[in-house]
Amino acid sequence: AQSVTQPDIHITVSEGASLELRCNYSYGATPYLFWYVQSPGQGLQLLLKYFSGDTLVQGIKGFEAEFKRSQSSFNLRKPSVHWSDAAEYFCAVSPMWGNTPLVFGKGTRLSVIA
Amino acid sequence: GAVVSQHPSWVICKSGTSVKIECRSLDFQATTMFWYRQFPKQSLMLMATSNEGSKATYEQGVEKDKFLINHASLTLSTLTVTSAHPEDSSFYICSARSGLAGGPATYNEQFFGPGTRLTVL
Numbered sequence: 001a002q003s004v005t006q007p008d009i010h011i012t013v014s015e016g017a018s019l020e021l022r023c024n025y026s027y028g029a030t031p032y033l034f035w036y037v038q039s040p041g042q043g044l045q046l047l048l049k050y051f052s053g054d055t056l057v058q059g060i061k062g063f064e065a066e067f068k069r070s071q072s073s074f075n076l077r078k079p080s081v082h083w084s085d086a087a088e089y090f091c092a093v094s095p096m097w098g099n100t101p102l103v104f105g106k107g108t109r110l111s112v113i114a
Numbered sequence: 115g116a117v118v119s120q121h122p123s124w125v126i127c128k129s130g131t132s133v134k135i136e137c138r139s140l141d142f143q144a145t146t147m148f149w150y151r152q153f154p155k156q157s158l159m160l161m162a163t164s165n166e167g168s169k170a171t172y173e174q175g176v177e178k179d180k181f182l183i184n185h186a187s188l189t190l191s192t193l194t195v196t197s198a199h200p201e202d203s204s205f206y207i208c209s210a211r212s213g214l215a216g217g218p219a220t221y222n223e224q225f226f227g228p229g230t231r232l233t234v235l
Contacts, residue, residue, distance in 0.1 A: 032223070043120075043207060043228035044158075090157065094224070101148045102209075102224050106157045 002027045004093050006105035013081050014113055021076040021108050023091030033074040034092040034102065035065055050074065086112045116142050118210050120227035127198055128235055135193045135230045137208030143188035144210035148224065152205040164191045198234045206230045
């Protein structure tokens with residue numbers, strides 16, 4: 001069965017500092033990988049996704065993520081965090097084909113301090 | 115891009131009443147829709163998978179008689195919370211999966227609605 005682990009429940013960074021949110025997945029084959037962001041009381045917004053090809057994926061809002069097959073990881077990064085980035089971040093995995101839903105990690109809450 | 119809407123965005127109701135939440139795919143046909151529930155500060159919990167024209171498949175522990183799901187068309191799925199109680203208060207999010215017409219790269223991608231906040235008094 002697929003599973004997603006986000007080891008960090010809560011991370012606090014200073015505005016302007018770099019950010020890395022960790023995500024590890026367990027799946028028998030190469031899955032589709034996603035990062036979503038959720039602001040309080042809001043729905044999910046897709047930041048980026050990986051299907052195939054270049055393992056470094058660029059997303060919206062200056063985020064990027066790197067797929068590392070050997071480590072079963074898909075970590076999210078941003079070189080300089082803005083206060084508006086404070087939110088909940090979810091990593092998710094899905095098989096490439098079939099009718100199964102996304103499997104989400106438990107999320108990482110990001111706080112940004114001045 | 116693919117847009118999914120939900121209506122209403124928030125609803126307050128009295129205990130014992132039923133509430134219907136609509137999920138629509140606005141610019142694509144969705145053969146499959148998913149309903150999630152999210153408690154405060156927690157991740158999304160899958161409630162059920164809804165396929166157009168057939169009965170929904172519920173996850174273990176989800177009461178199918180309490181959470182009625184109907185997927186009558188390729189663009190609309192509804193979730194009805196019957197005889198709602200305060201413990202049903204939550205954030206409900208739907209998602210829709212694009213069909214094969216989207217091409218292999220998007221065949222399995224899910225697009226999420228903005229969510230519905232349900233508060234039962």
